[in-house]
Amino acid sequence: MKYASLHIPSEGIYDWLIPNNNPSIILANRIYLDYAATTPMAPEAVKALCGSLTLGDNFANPASLQHNFGERAHERVENARTKIATCLKGKPSDLIFTSGATESNNLAIKGIALGYRNKGQHIITSASEHKAVLDTCKYLESIGFGVTYLRPDMKGKISVDQVLSAITSKTILVSLMHVNNETGVINDIHQLAKALEQKDVFFHVDAAQSAGKLSIDLSESPIDLLSLSGHKFYGPKGIGGLYVRNRKKLNLIPLFHGGGQEHGLRPGTLPTHQIAGMATAFELINNTRDADYKHATALARALTEQLSKLGDVYFNGDQEQKLPNIINVSFEQVSSESLIIALRDEVAIASGSACNSGAVEASHVLRSMGIEGDRLYGAVRISFGRYTTVDEITWAGQRIGEEVTRLRELALE
Numbered sequence: 001m002k003y004a005s006l007h008i009p010s011e012g013i014y015d016w017l018i019p020n021n022n023p024s025i026i027l028a029n030r031i032y033l034d035y036a037a038t039t040p041m042a043p044e045a046v047k048a049l050c051g052s053l054t055l056g057d058n059f060a061n062p063a064s065l066q067h068n069f070g071e072r073a074h075e076r077v078e079n080a081r082t083k084i085a086t087c088l089k090g091k092p093s094d095l096i097f098t099s100g101a102t103e104s105n106n107l108a109i110k111g112i113a114l115g116y117r118n119k120g121q122h123i124i125t126s127a128s129e130h131k132a133v134l135d136t137c138k139y140l141e142s143i144g145f146g147v148t149y150l151r152p153d154m155k156g157k158i159s160v161d162q163v164l165s166a167i168t169s170k171t172i173l174v175s176l177m178h179v180n181n182e183t184g185v186i187n188d189i190h191q192l193a194k195a196l197e198q199k200d201v202f203f204h205v206d207a208a209q210s211a212g213k214l215s216i217d218l219s220e221s222p223i224d225l226l227s228l229s230g231h232k233f234y235g236p237k238g239i240g241g242l243y244v245r246n247r248k249k250l251n252l253i254p255l256f257h258g259g260g261q262e263h264g265l266r267p268g269t270l271p272t273h274q275i276a277g278m279a280t281a282f283e284l285i286n287n288t289r290d291a292d293y294k295h296a297t298a299l300a301r302a303l304t305e306q307l308s309k310l311g312d313v314y315f316n317g318d319q320e321q322k323l324p325n326i327i328n329v330s331f332e333q334v335s336s337e338s339l340i341i342a343l344r345d346e347v348a349i350a351s352g353s354a355c356n357s358g359a360v361e362a363s364h365v366l367r368s369m370g371i372e373g374d375r376l377y378g379a380v381r382i383s384f385g386r387y388t389t390v391d392e393i394t395w396a397g398q399r400i401g402e403e404v405t406r407l408r409e410l411a412l413e
C-alpha cells in the first residue's frame, strides 16, 4: 500500500504543462497553424492519459482479468469505448481500437477486400483521398483488385451520382473521406450512405478530419466502417478507432494475428492510457463542437479578409461546403516552398499534407481537382483550432502578407 500511494500523482504536477489552460501562451514567438497535421493535446486528455500509467493507476494489462488490477484497466478501456461510441450514436461493441486512422483505413479496406474477394474484386474511392487510403488501394491493385479513382470537381467535391454510376456487379466497397485534410471540403457522407444502403456494397468513411468537428450520427447514417484518429481531435498520437457496423456478421479479415484482443480484429495489448486520453478528448470535443466551430469560423473570416487584400490570391476548394479550420490558399507568383521556408521559425504552415521527407511536393489533392501552374505550386494549407487566438491569426496574417509581398518583389527582379 505504501508503494502504491507513492505513485499516485497529485493534480498539481501537470500544471506546468499548460499555464492557464492555454497552450499558446508557452509558444512565445512561434505560431502553430498546422492543426490538420496534428493537434496539441487538450489538457483534460493529458490528465486522463496520465491516470493510466503508474502502479497506483490503471496501468495493468486490460486483458489480465484474473486480478483486480487488470479488471480496473479493462473497465477504463470499456468506459472509453462506450464514451466514444455514444458520441457517434453507435454500439460500443462495434468500435475497435487501432493505432490511428492509417491502420483503421488499412484494416477496413484490406479487411473487406480479403473477406469478400470471392464476391467481387472492385473498389471505388477518390483521387483526393489521404495516402493511407490511396496506397492501400494501390497495394490491392498490385494483387489483382480493380480500383476506380473518382475525380472530384474543381471545388473538390464528389457527387452521389458519380459514385453510383461507378458501381459494377463486382464492386464490394466504396471508400470516401468525410472531410479532406488539405482543403477542408466536406463530402455529404449521410447522403452517400443513404444512397449506398440500397446497393450491395460496403461503405467506408475516413473521418479523421471530421470526427468531433462535425456531428456524425451512426444511428441515422448507414455507414459500414468509420475511421478515427485520436490526434486530430486533441487526443494523443498513436491511437485511433475503427467502427465496424454489425461486426459479428461482417467477414472483416484482420491485418494482425495474435492474442485475440478486440475480437481478434486487432490483437495486441491495448494501450489503456492512449485510449483514456482519446476518449476524454473526444467527449470534450463533442461538448465544445459548436463553440470550436464558431471560433474557427471567426478566425477563418479574419484571415481570409486579411489575405484577400494581397491581391491575386486564390482560395482552393469549395468555400461553402468546407470546415472553417482549414484554409488552402495560393498566392500568384509565390511558390509554397519559399513561403513555408521563409516563415518556418515563426508561423507553422504547410503544403498539402504532412510528409515524412520534409520536402514540399505538389499536392495530389489539388491536382485531382484540376488545379495546375502557380495555383498548384503556390498552395499552402493554414489550419488552426481551439487554442489558436485572434492575436495569433492577426500576427500570422501580417507575416504571411509581408513574406508574400517580399517574394513577389524578388520574382519581379
Ligand SMILES: *Cc1c(COP(=O)(O)O)cnc(C)c1O
Pocket (backbone or CB within 6 Å): 036, 037, 099, 100, 101, 102, 103, 130, 132, 177, 179, 180, 181, 206, 207, 208, 209, 228, 229, 230, 231, 232, 238, 239, 240
Ligand atoms: C491524419 C489523417 C490520417 C492518418 O491518421 P493517423 O492517425 O495519423 O494514422 C488519415 N486520413 C486523414 C483524412 C487524415 O487527416
